Amino acid sequence: MRALTALLVVAVLLGVVWLGAGVAGWHAFFGVAVPYAAVLIFLIGIVWRVVTWARSPVPFRIPTTCGQQRSLDWIPSSTLENPHDGWGVTRRMALEVLLFRSLFRNTRTELTPTKRLVYESDRYLWVAALAFHWSFLVIFLRHLRFFLQPVPQLVTFLESVDGFFQLAVPTLFLSDVLILAALLYLLGRRLLNRQLRYISLPADYFALFLLLAVAITGVLMRYVTKVDLVAAKELAMGLVTFSPKVPTVIGTPFYIHIFFVSVLFAYFPFSKLTHMAGIFLSPTRNLANNNRKRRHVNPWNPEVEVHTYAQWEEDFHDKLVAAGIPLDKE
Amino acid sequence: MYDGGKIITGLLVFLILVTVPVWFNAATHAQARAPQLKLPEGATACVEPTAEMRATHMELLNRWRNAAVRSDERFFTMPDGKVYEKSLSLTCLKCHDNKEEFCDRCHNYLAVSPYCWDCHVEPKGGRS
Numbered sequence: 001m002r003a004l005t006a007l008l009v010v011a012v013l014l015g016v017v018w019l020g021a022g023v024a025g026w027h028a029f030f031g032v033a034v035p036y037a038a039v040l041i042f043l044i045g046i047v048w049r050v051v052t053w054a055r056s057p058v059p060f061r062i063p064t065t066c067g068q069q070r071s072l073d074w075i076p077s078s079t080l081e082n083p084h085d086g087w088g089v090t091r092r093m094a095l096e097v098l099l100f101r102s103l104f105r106n107t108r109t110e111l112t113p114t115k116r117l118v119y120e121s122d123r124y125l126w127v128a129a130l131a132f133h134w135s136f137l138v139i140f141l142r143h144l145r146f147f148l149q150p151v152p153q154l155v156t157f158l159e160s161v162d163g164f165f166q167l168a169v170p171t172l173f174l175s176d177v178l179i180l181a182a183l184l185y186l187l188g189r190r191l192l193n194r195q196l197r198y199i200s201l202p203a204d205y206f207a208l209f210l211l212l213a214v215a216i217t218g219v220l221m222r223y224v225t226k227v228d229l230v231a232a233k234e235l236a237m238g239l240v241t242f243s244p245k246v247p248t249v250i251g252t253p254f255y256i257h258i259f260f261v262s263v264l265f266a267y268f269p270f271s272k273l274t275h276m277a278g279i280f281l282s283p284t285r286n287l288a289n290n291n292r293k294r295r296h297v298n299p300w301n302p303e304v305e306v307h308t309y310a311q312w313e314e315d316f317h318d319k320l321v322a323a324g325i326p327l328d329k330e
Numbered sequence: 331m332y333d334g335g336k337i338i339t340g341l342l343v344f345l346i347l348v349t350v351p352v353w354f355n356a357a358t359h360a361q362a363r364a365p366q367l368k369l370p371e372g373a374t375a376c377v378e379p380t381a382e383m384r385a386t387h388m389e390l391l392n393r394w395r396n397a398a399v400r401s402d403e404r405f406f407t408m409p410d411g412k413v414y415e416k417s418l419s420l421t422c423l424k425c426h427d428n429k430e431e432f433c434d435r436c437h438n439y440l441a442v443s444p445y446c447w448d449c450h451v452e453p454k455g456g457r458s
Contacts, residue, residue: 043348050341058332147351149360151441169392226385229440230364237362240351245362249381280340
């Protein structure tokens, strides 16, 4: 049911753009106004998100580690699992961001037919997540050929690697196959696993359906329905040089694709997808475990009025001398 | 703000990366407008309508190559009865005789590098 809600929302979006750009022909609205607005919302939203996170207090370091903490020189410490300085944190973050190291430790809990509870490592999610994210990055970078003039070597190189096998015409991109396979796996996982289905919300499905819609429309345009690429680039270049011009020859599939992409951009900062920025600010990953080495003062500690021994001694100075009690001061 | 310096640096890097198209194109003074093609003089129609050719010429060439090379089907009959040889060099390039002002304009604009010229002799100096 919750999956259907999300699917319905995507279907409504499809209906909106199909009626708007396809039937009514509001090409300037869907080709220029919507993408500009979406990117603006995306940029402001991400900055707002990050600034909000950055303003949260960090009273101390959260040592969620699974390695030996640094202490004495002769005890080998695990600098990657339990970093005590910036360099260790940098390496832990790099592995987290590039290879999803935490997800590698993903486990699955199952009740066997003999009613025994077993935990086992489950790396399919990690593999699918890696396949999805890296393919998406490659696809995103490949699209720069529509936004840059002249097209940099890096983009053409990436494209040639992606289409390495030269299968079919136009060349089949491996990232296209991978992203669809990975997204279908991630969706199937939510739909077929009972526990996961129970905890999945419409927002979880919506992100997947939206990404699938983006990928499928893109793939269809490249391999099946075809689009006038020169016109597509003219529109894209017009957008990024702030001199938008709406070509007349691009078909409705193109507008459907960029409308879904625009929705993705605008939705990004306000959804779970914002983990793109959030991963860099995960306190359990990006803080060195130096609680014992350095003093971290809790920022919301109230100002405490203290009366030190020195002050006390000052107050009762004469009486202490009279009683013959030795003073610290002398 | 904790680690404000690092976070703001990170945000700035992110914003610079996201806006690559804006400042890259400004730096290269890129032309936003599509390239103009030099259409062949004398010929009025291609083997398929213009829109169709624009979208699917690569598939047609691929089909033609496979038919000619693998099945020895070298001739193509148009609906109006005209017969063409399935040949890039002899048919396509006969009308579209200027690769630089026809093929390359769009291909360069979109950074497409078709592998036609891995086997075929590339027309030199624009004229085939």
